[in-house]
Amino acid sequence: MSTSAHPSAGAPAAGSTVTDRLVAANARYAASFGDPGRDARPALGVAVVACMDARLDLHAALGLELGDCHTVRNAGGVVTDDVIRSLTISQRALGTRSVVLIHHTGCGLESLTEEFRHELEMEVGQRPAWAVEAFRDVDQDVRQSMRRVRTSPFLLHTDDVRGFVFDVTTGLLREIDPAADPAAGPATGPAADPAADPA
Structure with missing residues (x-):
């Protein structure tokens, strides 16, 4: 097939x-x-965190060329501990300063719940250490990811962090206003969000 x-x-x-x-x-x-002789440091000094969805062609959608940016992709484009690891290395070792977060419409994580981890445990006999990071409100999940970046103690640059939702039917980005985040405040990272608790 x-x-x-x-x-x-x-x-x-x-x-x-x-x-x-x-x-x-x-x-x-x-x-x-x-060999183009490019430097390993991204030319635009930006790291883009996005969903792994096959419909997102980040370079085409953002007008990027090879060597312009770091791209970090996972299920949902959510900021997890491992994303913070990558962003920390991106900033501290390779000079990036800006962070762009991109979720999208019609994300598969909207149809999952943390019950997915329980089902895996029943199937394989071991509970995953990671959280599914499922969500119902894509805008609010972008805000949560922005908050995780901005409150990370490991990142050098958190002043230029912006979040967007990519519309898979139009190709347009819609920017999310972090000021509308009702949960902004005491969070200190992924472990501070109930949805991210792997217990």
Whole structure:
């Protein structure tokens, strides 16, 4: 069964896998590749945190070129402890100063609950240490992620943190006003949010 939206062009050859197709594509890419000599430090000094959803083409949507930014992607685009780890390294070791957070409409996390972790525990006999980070209000979840970045003690730069919701039907970003966050105040990181408590 093909995983491509265009079976005639994208389906792996008989007996091969999707990974085989990707490796073959890399060989073609490398054949004409030349070291551009770019610095590892992002040219625009920005880190973008976004959902892993396959419909989000961040570079195209934001007008970015290779080398412009750091991109950190996960399920939901939520700011977790591991995202803070990446942002801390991005800022302290590689010089980024701005953080852009992008959630999107129609996110799969809106259809899940923390019960997902319980179901996994029943299936495999071990409870995941991580939280699902499911949500019902995408705007409020963006605000929560902005708050987690702004209150992290590990980040050097928290003055330029902005959050958006990407509309998967129009391609437009809608900025979220952090001032409308009723929970702003004492949070100190992912563990301070009830939804993030893995217990």
